[in-house]
Every structure is written in structure tokens, then in C-alpha cells.
Amino acid sequence: MASVGGGGGGANKMADKEKKKKESILDLSKYIDKTIRVKFQGGREASGVLKGFDPLLNLVLDGTIEYMRDPDDQYKLTEDTRQLGLVVCRGTSVVLICPQDGMEAIPNPFIQQQDG
Amino acid sequence: LVDKCTGSRIHIVMKSDKEILGTLLGFDDFVNTVLEDVTEFEITPEGRRITKLDQILLNGNNITMV
Numbered sequence: 146m147a148s149v150g151g152g153g154g155g156a157n158k159m160a161d162k163e164k165k166k167k168e169s170i171l172d173l174s175k176y177i178d179k180t181i182r183v184k185f186q187g188g189r190e191a192s193g194v195l196k197g198f199d200p201l202l203n204l205v206l207d208g209t210i211e212y213m214r215d216p217d218d219q220y221k222l223t224e225d226t227r228q229l230g231l232v233v234c235r236g237t238s239v240v241l242i243c244p245q246d247g248m249e250a251i252p253n254p255f256i257q258q259q260d261g
Numbered sequence: 262l263v264d265k266c267t268g269s270r271i272h273i274v275m276k277s278d279k280e281i282l283g284t285l286l287g288f289d290d291f292v293n294t295v296l297e298d299v300t301e302f303e304i305t306p307e308g309r310r311i312t313k314l315d316q317i318l319l320n321g322n323n324i325t326m327v
Binding site: 185186187189191209211213232233234235237238 | 274276277278292304321322324325326327
């Protein structure tokens with residue numbers, strides 16, 4: 146299967162790292178101190194500056210703004226926002242992380258998922 | 262980071278539209294938390310629920326934000 150090349154280099158070095166356990170498929174260190182958008186199970190969304198993270202994908206966000214979806218909202222990102230200061234977001238309920246500016250492509254992480 | 266908050270008042274947001282304010286007594290690896298002097302809020306109707314004292318154990322499964 147052809148692998149999709151991402152923007153960054155170092156694709157050969159990633160193959161060695163895949164033998165280790167608990168390797169994240171997404172390197173969050175490049176998002177530190179950047180504003181990101183996070184979506185949660187249950188339909189919540191939040192934006193904030195990423196201050197920290199761990200392998201379980203728990204996130205620490207600063208200056209967090211939380212958005213909620215109304216029944217008639219669908220995806221309006223209403224004015225129903227709240228400012229929370231420093232928050233810890235549970236990795237177990239995170240479904241999407243993306244930079245506030247837009248999306249960027251990453252190399253396909255699912256190529257060698259034979260181990261199950 | 263959460264470890265630094267033990268003993269402080271914290272505000273926990275669940276996956277559903279429910280929030281819990283209380284004093285953090287402790288937590289475990291799964292982020293099940295023990296809280297004291299707890300007030301429970303429903304976000305949308307903006308009504309405060311029961312104020313529960315003593316202590317509660319909150320299941321970390323449904324916690325979204327702390």
C-alpha cells in the first residue's frame with residue numbers, strides 16, 4: 146500500500162519508532178502554545194491554547210472558550226459560549242483536534258496495523 | 262496538573278449538560294474523583310440541583326473537562 150507523504154520529513158525514522166509501545170499517531174508538541182479547536186463526544190467544542198498533553202490525549206488548554214450545540218443549532222456555533230480559564234480536557238472524550246487556523250495532513254498512521 | 266488542584270474548588274463538566282462544583286479531595290488514574298460540598302448544575306435550564314454535602318465519588322467515565 147502506498148503511504149501518504151505528509152508535510153514534514155522523517156518518514157524513515159518513524160518506522161523505527163513504531164516498534165515502541167504507546168507511540169502517538171499524532172505529535173502534539175507542534176501544537177504547543179498554538180490555538181486549537183477540540184471536539185468532544187456529546188457535541189461540545191472548545192478552543193484554547195494548548196499548554197500540555199499526555200499519551201492518553203488528556204489536554205491542558207488555556208483561555209478556553211467552550212461552545213455548545215443547541216437543538217436548532219446543528220453546527221452554528223451559537224453565542225452560547227463560556228469562558229473557562231485553564232482547563233484539563235479528558236482524552237477519553239476527545240474526538241477531534243485541529244489547529245484553529247485550518248487543517249493539516251499527517252502521514253497515514255494505519256498502514257501497518259497488523260498486530261491488532 | 263490536577264494534582265495541584267487537590268484541596269481547591271473545582272468545576273467539572275460532564276459529557277452531558279451537567280456540571281459539578283466541589284472541593285477536590287482526590288482522584289485516581291482513571292480520573293474518578295472524590296469531591297466534597299458538591300453542587301450539581303444543569304446547564305441548559307440553568308437550574309441548580311441538589312446541594313450534596315458529605316462526599317461523592319464521581320465516575321471519571323463521563324468527565325469531559327476539569
